[in-house]
Amino acid sequence: MSIATRWNRVCEEVAQTCIACGRDPREVQVIAVSKTVGEEGVAEAVGAGALNFGENRPDALLPKASAFPQVTWHFIGNVQSRRIPDIVSAASYIHSLYQAHHLEKANEAAAKLQKVQNILLEVNVSGEESKGGVSPQELRQLIELANQLPHLRLCGLMTMAPQGDKHIARACFDDLARLLNEVRPLISVENQPFFNELSMGMSEDWQEAVAAGTTMVRIGRAIFSDDFENDERQA
Ligand SMILES: *Cc1c(COP(=O)(O)O)cnc(C)c1O
Numbered sequence: 705m706s707i708a709t710r711w712n713r714v715c716e717e718v719a720q721t722c723i724a725c726g727r728d729p730r731e732v733q734v735i736a737v738s739k740t741v742g743e744e745g746v747a748e749a750v751g752a753g754a755l756n757f758g759e760n761r762p763d764a765l766l767p768k769a770s771a772f773p774q775v776t777w778h779f780i781g782n783v784q785s786r787r788i789p790d791i792v793s794a795a796s797y798i799h800s801l802y803q804a805h806h807l808e809k810a811n812e813a814a815a816k817l818q819k820v821q822n823i824l825l826e827v828n829v830s831g832e833e834s835k836g837g838v839s840p841q842e843l844r845q846l847i848e849l850a851n852q853l854p855h856l857r858l859c860g861l862m863t864m865a866p867q868g869d870k871h872i873a874r875a876c877f878d879d880l881a882r883l884l885n886e887v888r889p890l891i892s893v894e895n896q897p898f899f900n901e902l903s904m905g906m907s908e909d910w911q912e913a914v915a916a917g918t919t920m921v922r923i924g925r926a927i928f929s930d931d932f933e934n935d936e937r938q939a
Pocket residue numbers: 737739760780781864906907908922923924925926
């Protein structure tokens with residue numbers, strides 16, 4: 705099956721799941737996570753109509769974003785301080801910020817480029833030690849800092865669910881959706897209109913994320929890998 709066929713199928717399934725949940729399919733953006741493919745793979749997805757792409761390494765983001773400036777690039781990976789200027793130069797959205805000094809550095813880099821950087825804050829809802837993200841308790845402090853950084857536009861929250869159990873994933877996504885509403889009163893007046901995004905759901909758990917209210921699903925293997933369906937069937 706081709707990338708274009710898989711892209712179309714994923715979009716159709718996401719739309720059908722939205723409708724089954726009583727949601728408008730236009731509320732959910734599918735971000736094609738292209739980290740496992742080269743520019744030919746991106747070109748194929750662009751040709752099929754994909755408008756949003758995600759990358760988790762600056763070294764892959766930069767060349768792809770400059771080769772395909774007509775689509776929107778999302779940085780979803782581990783943020784290293786020294787790469788923040790590069791990431792800010794190429795990404796429309798950064799999903800994976802959660803350290804105070806990284807927020808400050810991203811604000812500085814955006815100021816230099818005279819841009820407003822869209823960001824989401826990554827939250828470690830599950831509390832797994834292996835996962836990045838701020839704890840739900842520390843989120844408030846981070847929001848207060850973001851409110852003071854004029855070149856950052858705080859658009860929402862991101863999380864990764866523990867793998868392997870759909871009920872646990874669903875609970876994790878429900879928690880993030882609840883948190884978005886809980887912290888909304890803390891968001892600055894300027895950012896209030898933008899603070900609507902929930903970046904949650906990947907190839908294995910996007911159905912749970914749609915049911916929980918996600919607005920951005922980050923899907924890699926189900927679009928770009930031949931093996932994904934086989935793995936799912938065996939699982
Ligand atoms: C790779 C990756 C994804 C996509 O995962 P798949 O299981 O391939 O859909 C989503 N989010 C992040 C942060 C990733 O690193």
